[in-house]
Amino acid sequence: MPLDETTSSATPVVEVKNLIKRFRRESGAVVNAIDDVTFEVAQGDFVVLLGPSGCGKTTLLRTIAGLETPDEGSIAIAGRTQFSSREGIEVPPERRDISMIFQSYALWPHMTAFKNVAYPLLSRRGRKVPKDEVARRVREALELVGVGELERQYPGQMSGGQQQRIALARALVNNDDLVLFDEPLSNVDAKVREQLRFELVSMQRKLGFSALFVTHDQTEAMELAHRIAVLDSGRIAQFGSPQEIYHRPATRYVAKFIGAINESLGTVSAVDGDTVVVDTGHGRVVGALVGQRVAVGDRVAAMWRPERGLLSREEPQAVNRWLGRVKAPMFVGSHTEYLLAVGDVDVRLWSPRSDLVDAGAAAWVSVAPEDVRVLPLDGDGRRADAERPSAAPAMVTAS
Amino acid sequence: MSGTGALLSDRPAGRHARLSRRLPGPFDAVTLLIAAVFIAIVVVPLGRVLTRLFWVDGGLTLEPIRKTLAIPDLGSLLLDTLILVLASSALAFVIGVGLAWLNERTNARMGLLTDALPLLPFLLPPVAGAVGWTMLLSPRAGLLNSWIRDGLAVFGIELREGPFDINSWYGLILVMAFYAVPFVFMNASAGLRNLDPALEEASRLSGAGTFRTLRTVTLPAVAPSLGAGLLLAVWFGVGMFSIPAIIGTPAGIDVISVRIVELLTFTFPAETDVAIGLSFFVVVFVGLAYWLQLRILRRGRHATVAGKGARAKTIDLGAWKWPARLLVLGYVVFSTILPIVALVLVSLNGFWTPDIAWSNLSFTALQRAVFDDATTLQALVNSLGLGLVGGLIGILGAAMIALYVARRRTLLAKGIDAAIKLPAAISNMVIAVGILLLLAGAPFFLSGTLLILLIGYLALYLPQASIAADAAVSGVGKELPEASAVSGARPFRTFSRIYLPLMMPGLVAGWALLFIRMVGDLTASAILAGTANPVVGFRILEVFTSGSFALLASLSTVLVLITGTVLVVVLAYTRRKSKLGVAARVGGV
Ligand SMILES: Nc1ncnc2c1ncn2[C@@H]1O[C@H](COP(=O)(O)OP(=O)(O)O)[C@@H](O)[C@H]1O
Ligand SMILES: [Mg+2]
Numbered sequence: 001m002p003l004d005e006t007t008s009s010a011t012p013v014v015e016v017k018n019l020i021k022r023f024r025r026e027s028g029a030v031v032n033a034i035d036d037v038t039f040e041v042a043q044g045d046f047v048v049l050l051g052p053s054g055c056g057k058t059t060l061l062r063t064i065a066g067l068e069t070p071d072e073g074s075i076a077i078a079g080r081t082q083f084s085s086r087e088g089i090e091v092p093p094e095r096r097d098i099s100m101i102f103q104s105y106a107l108w109p110h111m112t113a114f115k116n117v118a119y120p121l122l123s124r125r126g127r128k129v130p131k132d133e134v135a136r137r138v139r140e141a142l143e144l145v146g147v148g149e150l151e152r153q154y155p156g157q158m159s160g161g162q163q164q165r166i167a168l169a170r171a172l173v174n175n176d177d178l179v180l181f182d183e184p185l186s187n188v189d190a191k192v193r194e195q196l197r198f199e200l201v202s203m204q205r206k207l208g209f210s211a212l213f214v215t216h217d218q219t220e221a222m223e224l225a226h227r228i229a230v231l232d233s234g235r236i237a238q239f240g241s242p243q244e245i246y247h248r249p250a251t252r253y254v255a256k257f258i259g260a261i262n263e264s265l266g267t268v269s270a271v272d273g274d275t276v277v278v279d280t281g282h283g284r285v286v287g288a289l290v291g292q293r294v295a296v297g298d299r300v301a302a303m304w305r306p307e308r309g310l311l312s313r314e315e316p317q318a319v320n321r322w323l324g325r326v327k328a329p330m331f332v333g334s335h336t337e338y339l340l341a342v343g344d345v346d347v348r349l350w351s352p353r354s355d356l357v358d359a360g361a362a363a364w365v366s367v368a369p370e371d372v373r374v375l376p377l378d379g380d381g382r383r384a385d386a387e388r389p390s391a392a393p394a395m396v397t398a399s
Numbered sequence: 400m401s402g403t404g405a406l407l408s409d410r411p412a413g414r415h416a417r418l419s420r421r422l423p424g425p426f427d428a429v430t431l432l433i434a435a436v437f438i439a440i441v442v443v444p445l446g447r448v449l450t451r452l453f454w455v456d457g458g459l460t461l462e463p464i465r466k467t468l469a470i471p472d473l474g475s476l477l478l479d480t481l482i483l484v485l486a487s488s489a490l491a492f493v494i495g496v497g498l499a500w501l502n503e504r505t506n507a508r509m510g511l512l513t514d515a516l517p518l519l520p521f522l523l524p525p526v527a528g529a530v531g532w533t534m535l536l537s538p539r540a541g542l543l544n545s546w547i548r549d550g551l552a553v554f555g556i557e558l559r560e561g562p563f564d565i566n567s568w569y570g571l572i573l574v575m576a577f578y579a580v581p582f583v584f585m586n587a588s589a590g591l592r593n594l595d596p597a598l599e600e601a602s603r604l605s606g607a608g609t610f611r612t613l614r615t616v617t618l619p620a621v622a623p624s625l626g627a628g629l630l631l632a633v634w635f636g637v638g639m640f641s642i643p644a645i646i647g648t649p650a651g652i653d654v655i656s657v658r659i660v661e662l663l664t665f666t667f668p669a670e671t672d673v674a675i676g677l678s679f680f681v682v683v684f685v686g687l688a689y690w691l692q693l694r695i696l697r698r699g700r701h702a703t704v705a706g707k708g709a710r711a712k713t714i715d716l717g718a719w720k721w722p723a724r725l726l727v728l729g730y731v732v733f734s735t736i737l738p739i740v741a742l743v744l745v746s747l748n749g750f751w752t753p754d755i756a757w758s759n760l761s762f763t764a765l766q767r768a769v770f771d772d773a774t775t776l777q778a779l780v781n782s783l784g785l786g787l788v789g790g791l792i793g794i795l796g797a798a799m800i801a802l803y804v805a806r807r808r809t810l811l812a813k814g815i816d817a818a819i820k821l822p823a824a825i826s827n828m829v830i831a832v833g834i835l836l837l838l839a840g841a842p843f844f845l846s847g848t849l850l851i852l853l854i855g856y857l858a859l860y861l862p863q864a865s866i867a868a869d870a871a872v873s874g875v876g877k878e879l880p881e882a883s884a885v886s887g888a889r890p891f892r893t894f895s896r897i898y899l900p901l902m903m904p905g906l907v908a909g910w911a912l913l914f915i916r917m918v919g920d921l922t923a924s925a926i927l928a929g930t931a932n933p934v935v936g937f938r939i940l941e942v943f944t945s946g947s948f949a950l951l952a953s954l955s956t957v958l959v960l961i962t963g964t965v966l967v968v969v970l971a972y973t974r975r976k977s978k979l980g981v982a983a984r985v986g987g988v
Contacts, residue, residue: 067881092424093884094893106882110900119896124887170886180885 011079012040013178013210014064019073021059021234033059034070035234041178046204046211048221051231052257057214058103060231061180064212065100066093078177095125099171100180103187105163107155113166114151117141120174141169144203161192168200172207181213185220197223218258222246230254248290252301252375261303262347265377268298276374278302282343286319287372299377308371309349311338311356311363318366322347326357340365426890427807430799431815437796438818440858444833445821452675467676472653477680480654482568483643484636484684487575491632494576495583496625498727500613503591505714507723522963523738524919525578526641526939527955530948531738532574533645534745536565542741545753566650574642577734582631585908586870590624591617593874626691627866633688634862637681638827641921655681659829660925671832678829689820739959746952768953775954778933781849782918783961785934789856790913794906797864801872802898819865827859827922834858835926847931855923860916867909871902904973911969915962 021034033056041047049057062068064075066082074084077098082091099120107116117138121129129137142148145165155163164184171179185193201224204211215221221228222242229239230253238250249255252263266280271294278285278300285302294300315321324342336354340347340363347365357363452463470476501507523531535543538560548558564570594617618625640656647654655677662674716723745751746768747760769775800819804812822830834855839846845854875898883893899906924936935958942950 065881065885067884093881094887094889096885097887098885100882100885102878102882104878106878108879108882108897108901119883119888120886123883123889123892125889170882174887 012042012076013045013078014039014041014212015074015076015079016040016060016064017074017076019060019063019070019075021056021063021068021070023059032234034063037073037234037236039229039236039239041210041212043177044208044210046201046213046224046226048225048228049212049214049231050218050221050228050257051216053216055231056234057216057231058182061100061182061212061214065098065180066091066096094123097124097174097176098178098180099174099176101167101171101182101184103182103184105155105167105184105187107163107166107170109155112152112154113142113147113158113169114138116155116166117151117169117173120170124174137173138169141173142166144172145169146199160188161196164188164192164196168196172203172209175207176209178210178212181211183214183216185215186217193220200224222258230257246305249303249373249375250291252303252377255303255373255375260306260348262306262309262345264302264345266300266302268294268296268300268374271296275369276300278374280343280345282322282324282345284320285372286369287374288370289374292374292376294374294376301375301377302372303375304367304372306337306348306350307335309347309365309367311349311351311365313357313361313363315364316366319369320372321364321366323362324365326359326361326363328359329354329357338363424890426894427803430803433796434800434803434815434819437800437857437861438815438821440834440854441822441830441861442818444830444837444858446833447837448671448675448829448833451671452679463672463676464679466670467673467679470673470677476653476655476658476677479652480637480656480680481684483571483575483647483652483654484633486572487579487636488629488632490572490576491579492583492625492629494730495580495628495632496587496618498580498730499584499587499591500617501723501727503588504613504617505716505720505723507716507720507727509724509727522959522966523735523742523955524641524921524936524939524958525639526645526921526936526943527742527951527958528578528738529574529642529645530943530951530955531742532565532570534741534751534948534952535737536563536570538564538566540751540753541565542744542753542755543737564650565646568650568652571643571647571650571652574646575636575639578639578642579632579635580734582635583625583628585912586624586628586631587621589870589905589908590621594620624870627870630688630691631863631866634685637685638922674832675829739956742952742955742959744952745949746956749949751948751952764949765953765956768950769957774930774933775938778935778938779957781852781933782935785849785852785856786914786918789853789860789917790910792853793857793860793864793913794868794910797861797868797909798871798898798902798906799894801865801868802894804869805872816865820862822859822861830858831855831923831926834923847929849932852923852927852932852934855927856917856920859920859923860913863916864909864913867905867912868902871905871909872898874905875901907969908973911965914965918962919958 017038019034019037020032023031023033025031035056037060039047049060051057059068063070063083064077069090070083070085072085074086075082077096081087081089082096083089108119111119118134121134121137139148139151142151145168147162147165147169150158150162150166153162155166158166164187167184185196188196197220211224213221213224215224225242227239227241228245230237230245232251232253238245238254240248240250245254245258249258255261256263264278264280264282264285266278266285268276269279269284270277274289276287276289276294278287280302287302287304310316310318315323322342324340324347327339327341327346330337330339331354335350335352336356338349338351338356340349342365349365453459453461467473533541535541538544541563544561544563547562551558551562565574638656640660643652643654644657644660648657659674659677662670662677744755744760746765747762748755749761749764769779797819800815804816834851835846837843838851838854845851879901880893880897883897884890888896918935920934921936921940924934925940928934928937935954939951939954942954
């Protein structure tokens with residue numbers, strides 16, 4: 001396919017098409033670390049690659065940086081092809097004009113903070129930055145990340161959080177359009193992480209670079225992302241805004257990976273447009289389809305978020321209502337979590353009120369049909385179960 | 400799926416494209432050129448000699464192999480070699496690891512003193528060391544034996560000779576081990592120094608004591624370094640000829656290396672066929688050691704290197720601190736100081752006798768032997784120049800190749816790596832002879848030049864250079880150079896700004912090793928040097944065969960001074976660097 005578009009604001013910063021990367025394990029088995037991945041990052045977008053450990057996030061990032069050679073597919077940055085298996089193109093990392101922050105920071109231990117940050121300015125081809133401009137821009141970058149006073153320190157003399165900031169300054173000093181992050185916050189403590197996350201968002205919004213950010217932490221993903229790509233064994237399971245991913249999960253895998261969710265397995269007994277009736281072990285559940293098609297008799301999962309459920313002592317006027325027994329109310333500050341045995345499943349429910357029912361009492365659970373997602377079991381269902389063997393027809397929380 | 404067909408038809412195109420993409424950049428091209436030259440100076444001479452194994456006088460033959468197998472004492476020759484190499488390497492391993500651990504991890508450390516001391520045998524070229532030990536422990540005239548006899552006489556025990564005899568199995572193994580210890584020690588201490596202290600701390604916190612931690616955590620984690628050290632010790636043992644020649648031969652212990660040298664240089668006409676046939680056994684033996692080391696390396700691949708150049712808290716040995724220190728000092732006195740003292744005494748005394756005339760010691764003999772002798776002086780200058788330049792070329796070239804091999808895991812890269820380390824698997828003598836055959840006469844006419852010596856030294860000591868460079872490269876890790884590439888630096892810049900400074904301590908140490916090997920070389924020097932291009936090794940051999948022990952002692956004393964200075968300066972430098980935090984954070988964490 002010829003790339004005839006010229007660079008404009010409409011050109012995606014990153015364009016990955018049908019990318020495949022295989023690894024040969026020590027045992028000789030071949031794994032597809034990236035398995036036919038296609039996605040785009042638009043100008044100014046903050047895209048998070050989210051998934052459990054080993055799903056191929058780092059590998060995907062490294063192929064985009066040029067540090068790993070894919071087996072098939074193509075990668076374009078700002079409209080220019082960087083890799084194409086078909087055309088036999090592979091641009092080395094130093095000519096891709098991007099920045100990257102490594103999980104280990106990868107600060108050069110024999111250089112001061114100043115020298116580390118100045119390095120990209122002095123290394124890019126075809127451009128000689130005058131000495132005083134280098135100094136000015138390095139100081140600017142260091143000030144921007146709040147460690148101006150560290151410029152003469154060596155990385156070995158800094159805390160993890162400070163090293164992280166230097167790495168950030170080094171990535172930002174060149175004003176590249178694209179910055180790649182590989183779990184940069186996973187090595188600093190919770191307090192620093194939260195602070196850095198907050199600063200990172202405001203910096204990205206202010207400077208306007210596009211970011212591709214790898215993490216396994218869904219909270220981090222939600223906070224940072226304009227859009228999230230949820231990865232499942234080398235494939236993109238869903239690509240969308242945090243709201244979409246959370247409220248309209250495309251697969252059971254995505255639903256279970258992001259946030260807490262209730263799940264009841266059953267068989268479709270009626271379909272009317274997007275509304276589906278499912279027979280489950282604890283009675284009838286009415287829910288909505290998201291994109292997929294199902295037919296009467298299909299095995300499906302009906303899923304809904306704990307904060308969408310309502311709890312009452314009297315039988316409510318609702319389509320979806322089931323009687324259950326309260327196992328344990330748990331007060332966690334902002335809300336109270338009620339765990340109920342409903343038929344053959346455990347149901348979790350969050351309420352701002354902590355005095356609704358006591359342990360051991362019977363209570364009604366209800367949820368609006370539009371808050372219940374009906375998702376087919378086949379295909380990704382196998383993956384989701386393989387991922388979490390204990391997940392069976394019960395509650396799943398990913399945290 | 401509709402995409403499947405397109406995907407399948409993609410594949411051949413993709414494969415083809417990858418080939419064209421693999422064209423090397425300028426950095427790789429230069430590296431490949433260097434590798435080609437390095438390999439050629441080993442392989443071409445070797446091929447020249449080896450074709451003679453099957454190809455004599457224009458015809459295919461098995462005659463050399465038949466002749467080799469017909470050596471009457473082949474069995475005992477092989478057995479003696481095996482016993483000597485295994486016993487001395489094992490002893491060196493225990494001593495080297497023990498010293499390294501005491502020095503790096505416990506408070507028995509005495510600063511630069513203990514850092515440098517176990518390396519002291521490097522100061523003394525093996526041939527000089529062997530002579531020094533003979534002067535000490537020869538049954539009758541040995542200085543140490545004579546002093547011990549004097550001591551025993553006080554208690555009324557009168558001995559006419561002994562009590563020790565250097566020309567014995569224990570004498571030979573001991574001296575060989577002393578010379579192998581530095582290989583183990585250098586590698587083991589580098590490994591321990593770079594080890595993440597958190598690994599050991601975690602073990603201690605899990606309730607494991609000092610020695611359990613050492614055994615279950617520390618040693619397995621530094622297994623690659625230990626394996627490299629042991630391999631070097633074995634290589635050294637198999638190729639060593641001056642020590643077994645001087646100490647073993649009088650005791651009737653006959654090893655392959657000595658036999659090869661005899662066949663090539665002391666037999667007329669030279670029995671090249673049999674010498675080459677014997678080299679085959681050396682190839683097999685060293686190949687086996689190499690394979691074993693690879694296995695160890697593969698298992699230990701996940702040993703982590705410390706972040707931030709953190710230094711482990713040293714272990715307090717308590718009451719054992721001074722006994723441990725005395726042990727270290729005792730080892731040094733015994734392994735190095737005593738033979739040096741013997742050499743110095745004999746050189747100052749003017750001749751070898753157990754009755755040193757203490758009041759008549761003077762520098763006259765030394766002065767006359769070394770500085771008034773034009774040939775010896777010229778030999779010294781030549782050796783120093785060759786060591787300096789040869790070491791530099793060797794280590795820089797090896798560094799570029801090591802980088803290439805580490806970055807590209809292609810078949811070509813692996814082949815280059817194996818070829819660079821090839822000389823170690825072949826008797827040095829054979830390569831030296833090949834170089835002589837190939838370059839001395841037409842069309843090169845390099846006989847009697849310094850260039851032929853430079854080529855010879857490079858060819859022989861490439862494996863040492865390569866192993867030192869490998870260690871230096873692996874210490875830098877993957878992400879630091881990757882961060883440089885992503886920052887826009889081209890390969891040459893990444894090499895000069897990231898790899899080189901981070902590898903510098905390792906490369907300087909590697910250079911020092913090459914320098915000392917080249918200055919103290921005997922093998923290539925014996926064959927490639929002459930009166931037109933004398934070097935120290937050649938002079939030592941000349942003096943040794945003429946039987947002048949006093950002269951030999953003088954020459955050795957000067958060598959000790961030179962190598963000692965280089966060693967101390969280099970050690971001080973690498974210590975300072977590693978404290979600055981050059982040990983890099985590597986790997987995922
Ligand atoms: N160099 C490699 N050799 C073999 N397998 C690899 C290599 N790098 C990654 N993998 C495999 O590829 C998969 C994806 O790895 P990675 O991208 O590091 O995952 P993540 O970053 O999401 O944790 C894993 O199964 C991993 O074992
Ligand atoms: Mg990762």
